[in-house]
Amino acid sequence: MKVQRWIQAHTTPITWVVAVLIAGGYLSKWLQAPRLYAGLLALASVLAVVPIAMHAWQALRVRVVSIELLVTIAVIGAFVIGEYNESAIVTFLFLFGNLLEQKTLAKTRSSIRSLTEMAPTTADRLRADGTTETIDVDDLVTGDVVVVRPGAALPVDGTVADGDGYVDEAAITGESRPVHKTVGASVYAGAMLSNGFLHVQATKVGDDTTFAKIVELVEEAQDTKSHAEKFIDRFAQYYTPAVLVIALLVGLVTRDLRLAITVLVLGCPGALVIGAPVSNVAGIGNGAKHGILVKGGAVMDDFAKIDTFVFDKTGTLTQGRPAVTALTTFSGDEDEVLAQVAKLESLSDHPLGQAIIQAAEQRGLQYAALPLAASEVIKGEGVTGTIAGHRICAGNAKLLARHGVALTAAQQTALTTLQQRGASSVLVAIDGALVQLIGIADQLRPEVPAALVALKKAGALHLVMLTGDNRATATTVANQLGIDEVHAELLPADKVAYVKKMQAAGRHVAFVGDGINDSPSLATADIGIAMGSGTDVAIETSDVVLVQANFQALVHAYQLAKKTVRNTRENVVIAIAVVVFLLIGLIAGFIYMASGMFVHEASILVVIFNAMRLIDFGGRQKNQKLDASA
CATH class of the missing domain: 3.40.1110.10 (Calcium-transporting ATPase, cytoplasmic domain N)
Incomplete structure (x- = not known):
């Protein structure tokens, strides 16, 4: 067990040692030393296949036929026929591909990592005699007053008891500009005090803060699989064993062990398996960076299908x-x-x-x-x-x-x-x-008219307003905003009935409300979107939380959902196209084991880099908007 953990912890240096051995082997071949050439490549193969075989064994213990098993069998076969160069290159490319995959995947999670790193670990608590003491944030309790100095992160949710300053709340609300805070103003843990000096009385501490809930929600969302991921998982359960069977049949029929081993290598569904989850992680990470909390890949899929947006009026369309x-x-x-x-x-x-x-x-x-x-x-x-x-x-x-x-x-x-x-x-x-x-x-919220036009351009077919206000007021507001359909003087139960009626008509409905009074409608709609400041009810009831109650964030969330789903489909197409290309190349005779593994690993990187484009989605437009308003 210790050896296994050591090997897993040192896979990266093993990869580079293998690269050196392969380079030494080919140098030996150039120097006319065939035995040294074969020995170095054989050693490289053995070193490289060990961590791969360990992963294969771990998967087999839970009854999963993994990609690593295909590679391990292929390497054993290559040894049987004495093709040490093929086995060395195949295993190196596999390890190197995994190394690059981990590094690029880590970048897709950078927005979440930057969030967690912003959380302060200590706080300066104000004593009764006016002095301060530095304590662990876990020791703070509701009602404590903490002192926050310029450049420091707020350790609690609370209200400003004394002082004045500008607070950067980008990590919490997505608001890019510092917000002026004076006595009585609400502040959030994780926000940064750009300048000024604040005494903040804690209303929420530790895991109860809005910041902690945001981090927890986004981390859980990134582990929640989309519909595409679930389908691919089911597909891989049958596909990978099928490759083993096909390779065995090819070997028995053709009596060509090299060809059978090549089928094993080319049959690795790496790009297909990694394509959907990496798009999901990147899309949810982008949303978190913009103050948009999407509860998982399945929600992202459903959000992209929305054709009807239903709005509450008071506090949603209006201020x-x-x-x-x-x-x-x-x-x-x-x-x-x-x-x-x-x-x-x-x-x-x-x-x-x-x-x-x-x-x-x-x-x-x-x-x-x-x-x-x-x-x-x-x-x-x-x-x-x-x-x-x-x-x-x-x-x-x-x-x-x-x-x-x-x-x-x-x-x-x-x-x-x-x-x-x-x-x-x-x-x-x-x-x-x-x-x-x-x-x-x-x-009316000043950004609403332009945002509703943008929603229509992004694919929304119906804009509906449901309100408890009187009909004259509701009609006036609807006409001002270009709302397609309006229903007034409704109780919460009436709103739910209208949502169900639209769903029965075949519409995919998103309800946009404040997350408190509209909880029944948020829960009934295909997608519930809470326009609020990260309240507990909003986070628990809705599928999407716009921490900064802003319609520009709503438009970005809708466009992001469509972009993420489209990106996932692109990755699936790329993966399938590569498999088809490799099969054609194998039949035509211009693809071999090593070249096939190279194309395979390259395809994994292509789908990862394609998904990484989602990380900066919307950033350019947002910067242009800020520049225009400056």
């Missing part, structure tokens, strides 16, 4: 934060009325009220000191109160009707126009007369 978009004042000073409404709304935590307060603060209005009396929050209608002797009502039409406020024809027209635009309305009356109309709407 999820209502804002004042229209302000119509019929009498009085606009800012003065808005400040009074903001004072009233400070009593309530309703999203529309918070939008009004934010608008007042953006204008610099000093509403907090206004004297408010006899205030009341009326559920489902609005708020009322008295400010400086004036009775003020702010709410919907029901509230104004309750207080006997009638709208003029012009005011009703303005209200109708506002509602047709898809905005929610807050009517403000002072002393029984309507004085101001405030329009509030959830702002």
Whole structure:
């Protein structure tokens, strides 16, 4: 066992020793020393076949007929007929091919390795007396405050308790530019503090951090096989033993041992076996680098087939934060009325009220000191109160009707126009007369229109919006974005029913939501895509997680899935074409054992290098986009 482990650990130096022996052997032949030539090549063959035979034996112990077994039998046959040069070259090419394969495969996993290397192992914890102590990150607990200095990685998920700085979150969210963080902002473990100084209070530590979950998810995804890989695995179970049988039959029929051995060598399905998994690993690694978590090769395959994208509206197509978009004042000073409404709304935590307060603060209005009396929050209608002797009502039409406020024809027209635009309305009356109309709407994500066009160009046939919002607002948003189909005023169960209806019609459906409220639909769709910041629910429920809630990432993920599946098919075609070429060459008499093994190993490298193109997929376009915005 120790000898076996030693040989496996030293396969690389063994490969180079074999190369030296082969070079020495051919030098001996040139110097007219045939015995030395045969001895050196025989020694090279023996050295090289040992690690190959060990792998073959390990596979046989679990009842697998491997490529290594084919090569081992071929080498034994070559020794029987005294073709030491053939056996030496075949085994060297096999070892050298494996060496290059491992090095190139390691590069495809570089994005994951770079992630794990970014995780800090120690942290500076803040003591009660203001001093710090350096401790292992595994010793941190929720609630600890850690000190993060410029150039250091954050050891925890948390909120900024003190300080100010710019944080590079590329490894977590895919955001290429540093993000400004101040007190109260959320930060993630693994992000780098570019400049500034932060005190971060931990909300998640250790394996519970978003960063740790991302690394774990991507590592698991790279080990999850695609449909193509599963098919090839089943194929190889029968193909490799079949090669052995065919080689045996060829030897028995032709009585040509050299030909039978050559069939064994040429029958190695190396490129076919390696082609699909290397594309899978490279594609998932590319996604991780861009803040896109794809749960395995099977998900990548299914994602590439999607023809229908179904979107939630609030928080997905929109920013999820209502804002004042229209302000119509019929009498009085606009800012003065808005400040009074903001004072009233400070009593309530309703999203529309918070939008009004934010608008007042953006204008610099000093509403907090206004004297408010006899205030009341009326559920489902609005708020009322008295400010400086004036009775003020702010709410919907029901509230104004309750207080006997009638709208003029012009005011009703303005209200109708506002509602047709898809905005929610807050009517403000002072002393029984309507004085101001405030329009509030959830702002569309600015990148959505261009992203939806890009999805169509990439192959999406149907864009659908399902929302619980009112029909007028939903229709307005759909028209603005070019959505093909819209269904409004839906409960979560209704959304699931629509997804199932589309699937029954033969569509391949992806549901894009926030990963929390839309969990049933995410789970029902063929592909669930969570637009969120790596929350536990999003990661567990969906098939694809866009850590940075960005539609550009959605487009990249869709294009990447199609590119990865196409790359896998290219590799399978290359592998099959090589096998056909080798068989034709064998029949035609221009392919022999050594040359066949050379072509075989070269084909493995070709499919690996082809898959490695996926690692940088989208990088050039992203850089051009950043340059244009700089």
